[in-house]
Amino acid sequence: MVSQRGRRNGAAVARKLSTPDADNAPTAEMPAVTENGTEEVARVRAIPEAAVARLAVYLRVLSAMAEQGATTVASEELATSAGVNSAKLRKDLSYLGSYGTRGVGYEVAVLVGQLERVLGLTRQHKVAVVGIGNLGHALANYGGFPGRGFPVEALFDIDPDLIGVPVGGIPVSHLNDIPEVCSERGISIGVIATPPPAAQTVADRLVQGGVQCILNFAPVVLQVPDHVEVRKVDLAVELQILSFHVARRAENVGNGMVVR
Amino acid sequence: MVSQRGRRNGAAVARKLSTPDADNAPTAEMPAVTENGTEEVARVRAIPEAAVARLAVYLRVLSAMAEQGATTVASEELATSAGVNSAKLRKDLSYLGSYGTRGVGYEVAVLVGQLERVLGLTRQHKVAVVGIGNLGHALANYGGFPGRGFPVEALFDIDPDLIGVPVGGIPVSHLNDIPEVCSERGISIGVIATPPPAAQTVADRLVQGGVQCILNFAPVVLQVPDHVEVRKVDLAVELQILSFHVARRAENVGNGMVVR
DNA sequence: GTCTGTGAAGAAGTTCACAGCC
DNA sequence: GGCTGTGAACTTCTTCACAGAC
Numbered sequence: 318m319v320s321q322r323g324r325r326n327g328a329a330v331a332r333k334l335s336t337p338d339a340d341n342a343p344t345a346e347m348p349a350v351t352e353n354g355t356e357e358v359a360r361v362r363a364i365p366e367a368a369v370a371r372l373a374v375y376l377r378v379l380s381a382m383a384e385q386g387a388t389t390v391a392s393e394e395l396a397t398s399a400g401v402n403s404a405k406l407r408k409d410l411s412y413l414g415s416y417g418t419r420g421v422g423y424e425v426a427v428l429v430g431q432l433e434r435v436l437g438l439t440r441q442h443k444v445a446v447v448g449i450g451n452l453g454h455a456l457a458n459y460g461g462f463p464g465r466g467f468p469v470e471a472l473f474d475i476d477p478d479l480i481g482v483p484v485g486g487i488p489v490s491h492l493n494d495i496p497e498v499c500s501e502r503g504i505s506i507g508v509i510a511t512p513p514p515a516a517q518t519v520a521d522r523l524v525q526g527g528v529q530c531i532l533n534f535a536p537v538v539l540q541v542p543d544h545v546e547v548r549k550v551d552l553a554v555e556l557q558i559l560s561f562h563v564a565r566r567a568e569n570v571g572n573g574m575v576v577r
Numbered sequence: 578m579v580s581q582r583g584r585r586n587g588a589a590v591a592r593k594l595s596t597p598d599a600d601n602a603p604t605a606e607m608p609a610v611t612e613n614g615t616e617e618v619a620r621v622r623a624i625p626e627a628a629v630a631r632l633a634v635y636l637r638v639l640s641a642m643a644e645q646g647a648t649t650v651a652s653e654e655l656a657t658s659a660g661v662n663s664a665k666l667r668k669d670l671s672y673l674g675s676y677g678t679r680g681v682g683y684e685v686a687v688l689v690g691q692l693e694r695v696l697g698l699t700r701q702h703k704v705a706v707v708g709i710g711n712l713g714h715a716l717a718n719y720g721g722f723p724g725r726g727f728p729v730e731a732l733f734d735i736d737p738d739l740i741g742v743p744v745g746g747i748p749v750s751h752l753n754d755i756p757e758v759c760s761e762r763g764i765s766i767g768v769i770a771t772p773p774p775a776a777q778t779v780a781d782r783l784v785q786g787g788v789q790c791i792l793n794f795a796p797v798v799l800q801v802p803d804h805v806e807v808r809k810v811d812l813a814v815e816l817q818i819l820s821f822h823v824a825r826r827a828e829n830v831g832n833g834m835v836v837r
Numbered sequence: 838g839t840c841t842g843t844g845a846a847g848a849a850g851t852t853c854a855c856a857g858c859c
Numbered sequence: 860g861g862c863t864g865t866g867a868a869c870t871t872c873t874t875c876a877c878a879g880a881c
Contacts, residue, residue, distance in 0.1 A: 364821075367850060373817040377796060391862065400798035403862095404852055411864055419863045420859035436817050437824025444816075451718050455711035459812070467816050506819055529826070530819035536637060538660035546822045548815050552719070555808050556704075556727050557633040557696045559766055559790035561624075562806045564697025566789070627872060651840065663840095664874055671842055679841045680881035 364412045364435070371409050374399050376432040383425045391422035438466050445471035445504045445528070447519050448511030449479055449489055452534060456508060457485045470502050475515070492519065499526025506530045513537045520547075624672045624695070631669050634659050636692040643685050651682035698726050705731035705764045705788070707779050708771030709739055709749055712794060716768060717745045730762050735775070752779065759786025766790045773797045780807075 364372075378398045382390060392410075396403040410417065413431045417423045433439055444467050446457050457472055472489045474480070479489045490498050492515075499507070499522075507523035509516050509531060516535035523531060530546045533539055536554075539547055624632075638658045642650060652670075656663040670677065673691045677683045693699055704727050706717050717732055732749045734740070739749045750758050752775075759767070759782075767783035769776050769791060776795035783791060790806045793799055796814075799807050 365850065369818055369821050370814055372821075373814040374798070374811075376817070377813065378798075393862085398798065402852080404854090405850095407863060408851080408865080415864070417863050418859070419857070420861050422862070435821070435824075437820040437827075438817065440824075442816070442820050442823065451715035452712075455715045456812075458711050466820070505823060506816065529823055532815055532819065538634070538638075538658065544826075546819055548819060550810055550812075550815060551634075552716075552810075553637065554630055554633040555792055555810060556702070556766065557636070557698065558629055559792065559806055559808060560697040560702050560726070561629050561632075561695070563702065563765060563789055564695075564700075566804075567697075625872065653840085662874080664876090665872090667841060668843075668873080675842070677841050678881070679879070680839045682840070 368409045368412055369436075371399070371401060371405075372413075372432055372436060375406070375409070376429065376436065376438075379425055379429050379432070383429060387425050389422045389424055390428075392417070395423070442467050442505045442530075443470040443503055444468065444506045444508060445473065445495075445499055445502075445523070446508045446510060447473040447492070447495065447523070448509060448515070448535075449474040449476075449484055450510065450512075453508075453510035454484060456510060457487070459485075467506065471498050471504055473498075473519075492522065495519065495522035496525035499523060499528055504528055506532065508532045508534070509539075510534045628669045628672055629696075631659070631661060631665075632673075632692055632696060635666070635669070636689065636696065636698075639685055639689050639692070643689060647685050649682045649684055650688075652677070655683070702727050702765045702790075703730040703763055704728065704766045704768060705733065705755075705759055705762075705783070706768045706770060707733040707752070707755065707783070708769060708775070708795075709734040709736075709744055710770065710772075713768075713770035714744060716770060717747070719745075727766065731758050731764055733758075733779075752782070755779065755782035756785035759783060759788055764788055766792065768792045768794070769799075770794045 375395065378395060379390070382395075382398075392403040392407045396406040399406065401409075407417075410423070410428070413435055416427050416431055446453050446469055449457060449472055453472075453474070457469055459469070469485065469487060472484055472487050473492050473495055474489050475492045480491050481488050483489075498504075504523075504526065505528060507520075507526075507528040507530070509519050509523075511519055513535050516533065516537040517539060520531060520533070520539045520541055524541055524545055529544070531539065531541065531548070533547055533549045534551075536551055539549075541547055635655065638655060639650070642655075642658075652663040652667045656666040659666065661669075667677075670683070670688070673695055676687050676691055706713050706729055709717060709732055713732075713734070717729055719729070729745065729747060732744055732747050733752050733755055734749050735752045740751050741748050743749075758764075764783075764786065765788060767780075767786075767788040767790070769779050769783075771779055773795050776793065776797040777799060780791060780793070780799045780801055784801055784805055789804070791799065791801065791808070793807055793809045794811075796811055799809075801807055
């Protein structure tokens with residue numbers, strides 16, 4: 318019956334998250350530390366994937382609060398604004414370390430700083446948008462992409478009429494030049510907004526160009542090397558999930574309830 | 578707090594999912610009563626949320642296969658194309674019922690039909706797009722939205738210059754008319770592509786208009802009644818998640834590896 | 838032999854509830 | 860009194876591995 322809900326190796330891992338004060342949290346930019354060899358790592362690197370997405374939301378809410386002059390905030394309030402419950406919020410924040418004050422709450426500025434650090438927002442991530450159709454256009458024009466820190470620095474398309482034309486201040490290059498241009502400009506994030514058939518080829522070229530992360534709007538499952546991170550945004554899937562829920566509801570209705 | 582089920586006493590429960598045949602399958606499973614007299618009947622508990630998103634992906638892959646003339650497919654092949662492992666795929670499909678043949682595989686056409694049924698794609702879901710800026714424009718022009726079954730039938734904006742102008746064949750109406758127009762046209766899905774400050778008001782009006790589902794592109798946490806389903810697509814969050822992974826990688830690098 | 842369907846084990850994620858500090 | 864931080868309980872999701880149908 319071993320309760321052990323730790324990680325994969327059963328060794329006494331003991332989840333050393335949230336070390337008490339003494340902020341040893343490894344900063345993103347310091348090469349930092351030591352080659353631990355034996356024993357376990359004192360490093361905190363265990364933020365659950367699911368929590369990461371929420372951290373980004375907290376950051377946005379906190380930034381808005383800071384702008385309105387708030388200096389402290391309680392977990393309950395922040396949680397409500399972020400649309401989660403407070404236990405989850407506190408747990409999520411505990412992955413960063415202990416930055417709250419019992420009986421009081423969190424200092425907004427401190428939390429913002431920590432979130433930015435953990436999310437890697439203390440450095441810039443240059444973005445390339447591939448596929449300057451309707452969507453790509455919209456993305457390119459977002460102008461420096463949401464929340465700054467993500468400047469769009471390259472655009473690509475296959476249409477000869479578009480090559481060289483500036484969109485949002487940046488001239489469009491040809492798909493063939495993806496590897497070279499991405500390499501030159503140090504692009505770290507590629508956004509794929511092409512038609513489905515082109516997506517895989519584009520992904521390959523982005524990888525060639527040294528891009529580490531891809532945000533894929535094309536409804537295609539991309540094949541990429543392990544070291545490349547892909548996130549997918551899939552309109553059709555989102556709509557179908559909604560459709561599923563409508564159907565679910567309709568099924569459970571026992572009477573004349575109108576379900577669209 | 579007496580709830581208890583699953584694990585520990587798994588023998589008795591045996592989760593009777595996947596009743597074969599029979600259209601709507603409410604899979605009851607004698608609820609052992611309990612003391613909660615008031616609570617409703619929400620024990621249908623059929624398809625796990627996480628599986629639903631994947632079902633939509635399987636459907637797309639299968640449709641493509643059907644188009645190429647495939648008539649049967651094995652779980653391994655389908656799984657690979659969909660980017661999941663075969664055990665997960667089989668488990669997911671088992672939620673629909675038993676539609677495969679051991680030793681052979683699945684009939685593509687059958688599976689497509691079942692997926693469409695479960696995802697509620699046998700009926701149409703009329704879509705309204707609110708906020709005809711860059712993104713809204715792109716969405717409106719998707720022309721009948723991905724995979725049909727989701728016709729765009731109403732557009733809204735607040736800009737007087739846009740009102741009445743047709744975009745993708747549909748004239749833009751004013752935000753104020755959302756409840757009325759949605760009601761009239763029987764809109765079931767509202768897509769919010771407005772600037773953040775407008776999003777909540779828009780959501781309220783959509784709900785007033787009887788919309789059951791909202792796809793929200795605005796970086797805002799929406800407040801809606803329980804019976805309304807919201808899905809969020811958040812560009813900034815997606816980028817920040819990618820950023821997090823870059824930072825993670827950078828941290829773990831012990832040497833001159835270039836990490837963008 | 839091949840491939841599905843599925844209990845059961847395992848891992849990940851969420852919620853509870855309370856100790857500990859203000 | 861109020862609020863954070865967190866082990867432990869609980870829930871959901873994923874993977875394993877094999878019985879059973881072809």
